[in-house]
Amino acid sequence: MTDPKLSIRSARQNDLAALIALYGDDDIGVTREAMEPDDAYQTAFDTIQSDPNHVLVVGELDAKIVATLLLSFLPGLSRHGAWRAQIEAMRVSSDLRGQGIGQAMLDWSIAEARKRGCALVQLTSDRRRADAHRFYEQAGFAPTHFGYKLSLETP
Amino acid sequence: MTDPKLSIRSARQNDLAALIALYGDDDIGVTREAMEPDDAYQTAFDTIQSDPNHVLVVGELDAKIVATLLLSFLPGLSRHGAWRAQIEAMRVSSDLRGQGIGQAMLDWSIAEARKRGCALVQLTSDRRRADAHRFYEQAGFAPTHFGYKLSLETP
Numbered sequence: 001m002t003d004p005k006l007s008i009r010s011a012r013q014n015d016l017a018a019l020i021a022l023y024g025d026d027d028i029g030v031t032r033e034a035m036e037p038d039d040a041y042q043t044a045f046d047t048i049q050s051d052p053n054h055v056l057v058v059g060e061l062d063a064k065i066v067a068t069l070l071l072s073f074l075p076g077l078s079r080h081g082a083w084r085a086q087i088e089a090m091r092v093s094s095d096l097r098g099q100g101i102g103q104a105m106l107d108w109s110i111a112e113a114r115k116r117g118c119a120l121v122q123l124t125s126d127r128r129r130a131d132a133h134r135f136y137e138q139a140g141f142a143p144t145h146f147g148y149k150l151s152l153e154t155p
Numbered sequence: 156m157t158d159p160k161l162s163i164r165s166a167r168q169n170d171l172a173a174l175i176a177l178y179g180d181d182d183i184g185v186t187r188e189a190m191e192p193d194d195a196y197q198t199a200f201d202t203i204q205s206d207p208n209h210v211l212v213v214g215e216l217d218a219k220i221v222a223t224l225l226l227s228f229l230p231g232l233s234r235h236g237a238w239r240a241q242i243e244a245m246r247v248s249s250d251l252r253g254q255g256i257g258q259a260m261l262d263w264s265i266a267e268a269r270k271r272g273c274a275l276v277q278l279t280s281d282r283r284r285a286d287a288h289r290f291y292e293q294a295g296f297a298p299t300h301f302g303y304k305l306s307l308e309t310p
Contacts, residue, residue, distance in 0.1 A: 123302075142304055
């Protein structure tokens with residue numbers, strides 16, 4: 001069950017260090033993150049905060065940031081001009097998983113997507129994250145697609 | 156081989172009817188599209204055109220629109236504040252597939268993503284589109300993720 005004290009809201013500037021720590025608190029994420037706030041993170045944070053179609057969401061418990069996701073509202077011409085909501089970079093603190101925090105974050109995001117008139121919510125999940133797959137399917141998401149990535153970074 | 160006369164560019168207002176026809180020229184897409192321009196498509200078109208982070212791309216051959224995709228540039232905090240490019244709603248006219256048009260559209264999009272400093276290009280493809288999967292893998296995309304969708308539309 002979700003702790004009733006969980007507060008879900010948009011991120012603020014002084015959450016940034018805690019968010020970066022959350023990205024690193026993950027077997028897959030740790031390989032591709034710096035561990036401290038720097039100009040690259042700050043610029044990205046400012047870009048997200050300046051565009052109302054992107055909401056950096058945090059879950060806060062006992063004054064500590066314990067979860068995050070990026071919720072983006074994307075226009076499109078297909079599906080009869082439907083808006084879609086997209087979730088990226090969802091993380092729950094490794095010591096607090098399995099307690100409903102992720103579900104509460106998803107529920108909040110789905111409610112926002114409905115308010116914004118989106119026709120669907122979409123996300124991709126790394127094939128290695130078997131626990132995440134069960135979680136998304138229990139939450140009603142259908143694994144109807146394959147997700148392809150092409151890295152543009154020089155190795 | 157791609158026809159050298161293929162022209163790839165941003166969509167214009169008078170492409171809209173041809174784009175909608177392309178969305179319908181597809182076994183999966185036909186079930187969820189209207190077949191004529193209407194207010195919903197026009198509003199979506201205007202929204203896309205007003206935001207420089209979304210580019211509705213068309214491929215034109217002999218003065219006919221034969222391919223399209225929506226290329227979106229998405230900010231993010233994860234992966235050290237990386238921008239990502241996302242491709243949605245890629246279509247090639249059903250009578251012109253297998254001739255390199257899709258590859259040329261992808262190449263154009265990847266070049267744009269590099270110009271914009273994106274760290275990766277991503278897309279999802281319906282599990283039923285086996286031909287598309289071979290195509291994306293030949294183009295260098297890795298099927299590292301599963302793509303989940305949650306419909307918010309009442310059936």
